[in-house]
Amino acid sequence: MKKPQTDPVIARNRKAAHEYDLGESWEAGIVLQGMEVKGLRAGRASLAGGFAQIENRELWLHGVHIPQYAQSRWFEGGSRRKRKLLLHRAEIDKIERKINESGLTVVPTVLYFKDGRAKVEIALARGKKTWDKRHALAERQANREAERAVQRRLKGRSD
Incomplete structure (x- = not known):
C-alpha cells in the first residue's frame, strides 16, 4: 500500500520566473549527506540565489540553503555547500552545449520529494x-x- 503524499514540494524559486526567461527544464536527483534529508523534510530550504554549474563534466548545485536539522549533533560542509546533481551523461552534455553556445545559465526552480528521494527541477534561463x-x-x-x-x-x- 502506497503512502499518501499531501504536498511533496519543499521549496519553490518564485524569483526565478521574475528574474529570468525560463526555458527547457529537467528533473535531477540531488546528492545529500547525513541529516540534510531530515532538514529538507522539515521544509525550510531556500532556492533563492541558487544556480547550477558544470565542473569536470558533472553538474553541481551552488547557493541552495538547506538548514541544519535541529536534533542533529553536527553538520559538515555548511548549509550552502555545493551539491552534486544526478543526470544522464547525454542530458549534461546537452545542457553544457546550450550554456556554451547561447550564454544561458541553469537555475533551480523547484525542490521536492518523489518516491522518497529528493529531486530538484532545473531550468535553462536567460536574464531579463x-x-x-x-x-x-x-x-x-x-x-x-x-x-x-x-x-x-x-x-x-x-x-
Missing part, C-alpha cells in the same frame, strides 16, 4: 532586463483586471 520585468508585471496585472471584469460580468454586476 529591467524593462522586461516591468512589462511582464504590467501584462500580468492587465490579465488579472480582465479576468476580474469577466467574473463581474458573469455575476451580473456591471461595475
Whole structure:
C-alpha cells in the first residue's frame, strides 16, 4: 500500500520566473549527506540565489540553503555547500552545449520529494532586463483586471 503524499514540494524559486526567461527544464536527483534529508523534510530550504554549474563534466548545485536539522549533533560542509546533481551523461552534455553556445545559465526552480528521494527541477534561463520585468508585471496585472471584469460580468454586476 502506497503512502499518501499531501504536498511533496519543499521549496519553490518564485524569483526565478521574475528574474529570468525560463526555458527547457529537467528533473535531477540531488546528492545529500547525513541529516540534510531530515532538514529538507522539515521544509525550510531556500532556492533563492541558487544556480547550477558544470565542473569536470558533472553538474553541481551552488547557493541552495538547506538548514541544519535541529536534533542533529553536527553538520559538515555548511548549509550552502555545493551539491552534486544526478543526470544522464547525454542530458549534461546537452545542457553544457546550450550554456556554451547561447550564454544561458541553469537555475533551480523547484525542490521536492518523489518516491522518497529528493529531486530538484532545473531550468535553462536567460536574464531579463529591467524593462522586461516591468512589462511582464504590467501584462500580468492587465490579465488579472480582465479576468476580474469577466467574473463581474458573469455575476451580473456591471461595475
